[in-house]
Amino acid sequence: MTISTDGHQGLSHFSEADSVNVVNARMDAAAHPRLRQVMGVLVSHLHAFAKEVQLTQEEWDHAIQFLTATGQICTAERQEFILLSDTLGFSMLVDAINNRRPAGATENTVFGPFHVDGAPVREMGACISLDGKGDLCRYEGHVLDLDGNPIEGAVIDVWSDNADGFYDVQQPDIQPKWNNRGVFITGPDGKYDFVGIKPVSYPIPDDGPVGQMLGKLGRHPNRPAHIHFLVKAQGFETLVTHTFVGGDPYLDSDTVFGVKKSLIAPWNRVNDGPILWHSPFDFVLVPR
């Protein structure tokens, strides 16, 4: 008695030519149509990638090792897969897809890993630099709607590195808590105004797999100097952005591709007591 043999055809068995269809035909019982769609398109592009470059077994081995090492270096404080996504421009792409805005509105950029909820609300004009390091800068401007009207009650959450290139949460034993962070709420004129430092450029953590990848690609790990803004107002889309320090040497080569031309702010030299710089910038929000 011969138990089996033949008659297995169509999409049941793997073939190089039909590999995508063979795999995706197995997803008919997926829990959600969206999952099936996303995974089907992912399989389609992953297979097309392997076919286009004729990926070797050795390269596949290397990729498996790279992905494993990337997962294993992750901790509560370090997210190497986000760095990988960032450095391949994937994070910026997802940000762009999900935050398309009309002309005149302030553009989004990546959120980054260093935001902390609950920063203290400060009076307009207050200084958020608590460690006495760096050049002081007055940040000033308005939160506006698309017609140029001021938005009252807009909540502006700001954060930047210190003059050594580290956020407070990266140096909890060195920097004062909430150093270079603060929340400001606009009045009827929509105006904001605070003092911080002129931020400095810094490298992303580059002692792991992503740093090695950047090295082999001939890329540096640096971000141009920037300050983060999270701006929320009732009835408007939330804005997640940075402003960048004009003149920074890494503006054209931000390792996470976060720079957009419209986000490069003016930096004017001033002589206002201890304040050496003035950076004006208006935030224009889109109605929800």
Place this chain on the structure above:
Amino acid sequence: MTISTDGHQGLSHFSEADSVNVVNARMDAAAHPRLRQVMGVLVSHLHAFAKEVQLTQEEWDHAIQFLTATGQICTAERQEFILLSDTLGFSMLVDAINNRRPAGATENTVFGPFHVDGAPVREMGACISLDGKGDLCRYEGHVLDLDGNPIEGAVIDVWSDNADGFYDVQQPDIQPKWNNRGVFITGPDGKYDFVGIKPVSYPIPDDGPVGQMLGKLGRHPNRPAHIHFLVKAQGFETLVTHTFVGGDPYLDSDTVFGVKKSLIAPWNRVNDGPILWHSPFDFVLVPR
């Protein structure tokens, strides 16, 4: 004095429309042209994927968490990224790309994680089942070239699970060392002949992220019953393959897509003392 502002154009800054070119323009200083090619095509397909499905921020978050968990469950004994590659048909695709063979030659399939170097060389006719479990089966056939001539000195390395669905290395405290493993070397007639068990189907490890993914896709984690063969002979391409037990219920839905129709072997019921099955199969090698 205004330090910077304008003039940043072209590929320096990110845009959704031009995202692939912006990222790939940074790879001009890559250490090796092949790395640049592979990474460039990878970026191109990853970005096309995100654009095609309009990936949401929430889905991106989920992907980051999934990849991180996949890396973190890996140990010396468990390779979840290989499981991920296997269950998306990617491992079979890479195997196919790198092992194209002319008609008449035995097809390759995935190597799998359970091969062990150094299995004992046994005499033809020997039994490799050491734990007394399962139905005994006589495996028999020839190692041939494309013209049907026998290949002398071919080294046939075989391994299978036991009747409980586990390889010896998965149960080092339960199974005898080298259970269901052995190496056989052909004589001038190219013939091989040994006794093993009829292997059984088994699930891949499904208590991690890949198992969760399969569950959400409505897929089972099982592989149809099979026995592995690694066949080497001087002057010929190495063959990595399995033969599958005809009639297995998972032949049409192998969770790693390893089945090829030509690898489904006949399984004949026999009455040869304690031996209950006979599975004949010839291996046809391609000159190097």
